[in-house]
Amino acid sequence: MPDAPPVADRRPLTSTHHGQQRVDDYEWLRAKDDPDVRAHLEAENAWTQQQTAHLADLRQTIFDEIKARTLETDLSVPTRQRGYWYYSRSFEGKEYGASCRVPAAVDGPDSWTPPEPAEDSTVDQPALPGEEVLLDLNDLAEGHEFFSMGASAVSLDDRYLAYSTDTNGDERYTVRVKDLTTGELLPDVVEGVLGGLTWSPDGRDLYYATVDASWRADKIWRHRIGTMQGDDELVHAETDGRFWVGLGRSRSDRFLLLAAGSKTTTEMRFLDTRDPDGTWQVFAERREGIEYEIEHAVIGGEDVFLVLHNATGPDFELGIAPVSPTPADGWRALIPHDPAVRLDNVDAFAGHLVVSQRSDSLTQLRVLELGADAEGGIADDYLVPFEAEVYTVGVGSNPAFDQPTIRLGFTTMAVPPSVYDYDVATRELALRRRTPVLGGYDPDDYEEHRLWAEAPDGELVPISLVARRDRPAGPVPLLLYGYGAYELSIDPYFSVARLCMLDRGAAFAIAHVRGGGERGRRWYDNGKLGHKRNTFSDFAACARHLVQEGWTTHETILGEGGSAGGLLIGAVANLYPAQFGGLVAQVPFVDILTTMLDATLPLTVPEYDEWGNPEDDPAVFDYIAGYAPYDNVTSQEYPPILAETSLNDTRVLYVEPAKWVARLRETDPDGAGRPGVLLKTEMSAGHGGVSGRYKAWHDRAFSLAWMLERMGLAEGPAPGLAGPAE
Incomplete structure (x- = not known):
């Protein structure tokens, strides 16, 4: 076994950007198939295994607890x-x-x-x-070390099932078609697919998307059942490198809808399925900065397109337009723009519309009842009420246009995911199922709170927090989770695995930092491009607030984030190392400057609207260079760090955390290579980590055991866990 952390060779690579020299000693680790690279990753894994060997029993205990609480x-x-x-x-x-x-x-x-x-x-x-x-996924996964189910779709005549699978983690899926009348697979095989699968209403054609060399979904194809992939018809090819494409069908089944979108701009096409060989029409030509989506509805007996758009304000408006090409000045407001309410989505049904929205950082469902005799076709407009301080509610699976109920999901950090059917006519909620949690679990044993931290610029940052009511008095260890990018909101959610931490006396909190969408479009805009540093200072402000309010201490608060949230963790490590007792970075985007300087890498060009283009703009180069985690590692003291990645990840390449850890080791002021920094690489997985639920539980048990040791909670069993229910 190794007696010291592995040391990566320094092989300087010098590049010049905007007159500035940049030296990268570890770019050679990008050569995935180089035996030296594999050997280094294996050496890092061996060091991680040795340094965590004493946690083996705790890992098994945590796995057993997750398993005991789960109705398998x-x-x-x-x-x-x-x-x-x-x-x-x-x-x-x-x-x-x-x-x-x-x-x-x-x-x-x-x-x-x-x-x-x-x-x-x-x-x-x-x-x-x-x-x-x-489909029995266990049969499909047989013989594969990694397996992931992509999309599946049943044809409208209920005869065919199309499904896609990935067996190495790179998210390039292979599509097959099963005849549900015979149980046999058709000879049709379509490879290299990304995203969903959409049937034509007549069941003869299957639509899908493929990606270019930079992993951008750039083409939509039509596959005629019974033919070879080489004969597929190219429906649309997107040539602008910032845009990606996707295709779906309206819930009414009347229209096929094709979207081309960048981070800031949308253009949609539609095809009336009554004429499947007809001409695709552009609904509204792309205008920089205008985002929209359309859905077919019938209001007041008239076919219309619902248009959810930001042409009148950043938090979106719901408009109505004819079922024909219509520019923005022809969209009539149904729900006008309101800066206090962010409209996220609209679902159309025969008798009602459902708008998913958020206000004051909480999700809401809004119902618009339709009536032929009502003014404007809208008979009523109201919110579905929920009683909780912090919660998440969202529309579930509702495939039928004429259904009288709305399937929705509800959860909090203490209440397990719950499925309801909402009857629009009676306005009654029927609980269909709450995910069972075995072992005597009671949501009332936990308390949840919405806290507000003040950022350096005076902005109030929401925090969602959960802890046991009978936790020890005074400050407790706490895990603070953050993301903060792409306008993705990390809304309160329940986790069985998290109970292994809560029941040992720790607390868990989500920092709803800028860059996400929790407080509307401005929250996103103020955490991207030249405002990205707000994401990092918001996270640190949340940590300080939790300490000041007596929830925890800087020695026992840990930070965690994945992907773009891993960039957050890497930046926080450099900027605020003394505020945390440990950091966990999962598939972390920590070498952002290298990635954004290389337009040939996966996803770089579409990401310019999120991070900026440092290759073309020296100011952007300087700004990213000023916070990029890899570029700003110094000889200062860092808290213990656990970095987790996967060799076949196509979103954030393994090389980013590998280089980051190498530089962390190089800069250790004690010359010992920072033994408390660990790199764990899954050698047969992708961005989502290992496949299979038991493997995923073992993987999470590894992270939790490491965190519990940092918190001082590694000894002793979790209190309050009874045996599985009889």
Whole structure:
């Protein structure tokens, strides 16, 4: 076993940008197939294994706790689509689940009430009468070290199932088609697919997207069932390197909708499926800075396009337009722009519309009931009420245009994910299922809070926090999670694995930092491009606030983030090292300057609107160079760091954390290579880490054991965990 951290060779590579020389000693680690690179990654893994060997029993204990709290043989709430109820199953002892369906009863009073399985159903029995197993993912994963299910879609005549799989983690999926009447696979095989799969209404054609060399979805294709991929028709090719493409079908099945979008601009096309060989039409030509999406609806007996857009304000407006090409000045407001409410999405049904929105950093569902005799076609407009200080609510699976109910999901950091059906006519919520948590779990044993930290510029940053009510008095260890990019909101969520930390006396908090979308478009705008540093100072402000309010101490607060959140953690390590007792960076985007200087790398060009283009603009170069985690590592003291990555990641390449850790070791003021810095590389996985739920539990147990030791909570069992329910 190694007696010191591995030392990477320094092989200087000099480049010049805007008259400035940049020396990179570890760029050679990018050569993925170089035996020296593999040997270095394996050496880092060996060091990590040695340094955490004493945590093996704790890791197993945490895994056992996760397993004991999980109902392993389980069933999702069935969703009705045409003449079937669709659902997924999981099985005790199996890594993956299965997708299934059963025939739906004829229409009637209870036709939208999902069936419930028999209480004594087992792994080897059908969960519901007439069960048809569409796909058993365990069979598909057989013989593969890595397996990931991509998209799946059933044709509108219920005959064909198209599905995509990835067996190495690079997110290039292979599509196959199953004939559900015979159970046989068709000879059709489509490779190199990214994103969803969309059937034409007649079931003859399957639409899909492929990527270019930089992993940008740039082409939409139409595949005729029974033909070879080489004969597929190119529907659209996007030549602007900032734009990616995607395709879907309106819930009414009337239109195919093709979107081309960048970080700041959208252009959509539509095709009336009554004429599948007709001409695609551009709804509104792209205008820089104008984002929009369209959906088909019938309001007041008239076919219209709903247009969710930012042409009148940054937090979006819901407009109406004719079912024809219509520029922005022809969009009539249905829900005018309101700077206090961010409109995120709209779902159209035959009798109502559902708007997903957020206000004051909380998610909301807004229902607009349609009425032919009502003014403007809208009979009522209201919010679905929920009672909780911090929560997350969102629209679930609702594939049928004429369904009278809305399937939605609700959760908090203490209440497990809950599936409801909302009856629009009666305005009643019916709880269909709450994810069971075994071992005597009671949400009332935990308290949740919304806190507000003041950033250096006076902005108030929301924090969501959960802890046991019977935690020890005084400050407790705490894990602070952050992301802060792409306008993605990290809303409160429940985690079984997190209970292993909470039940040992720690607290968990989410810092809703700028760069996310929690407080509207301005929250995003003030955390990207030339405002990116706000993300880092917001996170540090949240940590300080939690210490000042007596929740924790700087010695026992840990920070965690992944991907763009890993960039946050890397920047915080350089800027605020004394504020944290440890940091976890998962698939971290820490070598941002190198990546954004190379337009040939995956996703670089589409990311210019998020980070800037340092190759063309010297001011952008200087700004990114000033915060890039890899470029700003110094000889200062750092807290213990755990960096986790995957060799086949195509979003954030493994080389970024590998280089970052190498530089951290090089700059150790004690010359010992910072033994408390660990790099763990999965050698057969992608951006999402290992595949299979048991593997994922072991993987999370590794991280949690490391964190619990940093918190001083590695000794002793978790309190309050009873045995699995009988």
